[in-house]
Amino acid sequence: MAILFVLSGLPGVGKTTLAKALSPRLQAVHLRIDSLEAALKTSVLAISRAEDAGYVAAAAVAKDNLLLGNNVIADAVNPIEITRNIWLEAALGAKVKALNIEVICSDAAEHKTRVETRHNDISALSLPSWEDVQRRRYEPWKKHRLVVDTYEKPIEDNVEEVIEAFSQLVRYGSY
Template identity: 40%
Template sequence: MLIVMSGLPGVGKSSIAETLGRRLAVPVLSVDPVEAAMWRAGVGRDQPTGLAAYVVVETLASEILALAQSVIVDAVNDAVEAREQWRGLALRHGVRLGFIEVICSDPLIHRRRLEGRQRGIEGFLEPTWESVQARRARFEAWHEDRLVLDSAKPIADNVQVALAHLDGVP
């Protein structure tokens, strides 16, 4: 199965993805560390490293799926093209696809999480609240079936809902 997480930076999607990964014993591939690795390797920040990171994660996810193993992709996935990328990957491998969008209904909690997080990704600058709000304005509408989780709720509750949902994904 291909599980694709989506949501703005700082909403809590990585925390849910990591917990799901541990519960399901499947790898979690995150776009941000891949992009940071490109910068550390000397690829300029003026290059399309965000897009390249999605392509690298897609390639790694494809390799994992080819081994008949499930994988979780952790990325903002705010563009229709990104979501189509994952749909195509699932189709090519003939695996189930589960989209999970994570939101935070409480803007104060979201902002506090964003401004307080320290993920320790070498070379990665955390986005500002203002940049996240700008990204929210450009977040493309969903047309796919997906589970929406509100990270203002306890993570354990969200993980239980996600696990039950994923069991029912055709």
């Protein structure tokens, strides 16, 4: 049975790094909102403020892949409950389980350094400044999720933590 892995967290916490490390281990499709939103921006429609378009498009592709039996990793900030629910609706529509994973960097100085020094691998994407990240609306979670701290452990340990939660979800229906 396919699983939808929903990575959420502020810019610069390590969501994409975690997704890239997880994808081959889980044999999962990696859907990165930054890539979709950049593509919308450079399309003939020239959508510069994608609002929910990237999320809605990615959730549709996620559902298609889940219905094919593919695991999917959704890599997005998911700052508010509405965006988080878009993914859950895709999982429900495909009749599969979803694993919510909030990615954090518990050390503010390290988080700031990551934001200020990260490499932009998508030309049409404007990376946020540290001030932008601090001002960003990010609602507290109301639903159960696995919290992965990318500051405390190396990425390989974070991957193993997610794999263990995945194994428990498959074995017992929850983690």
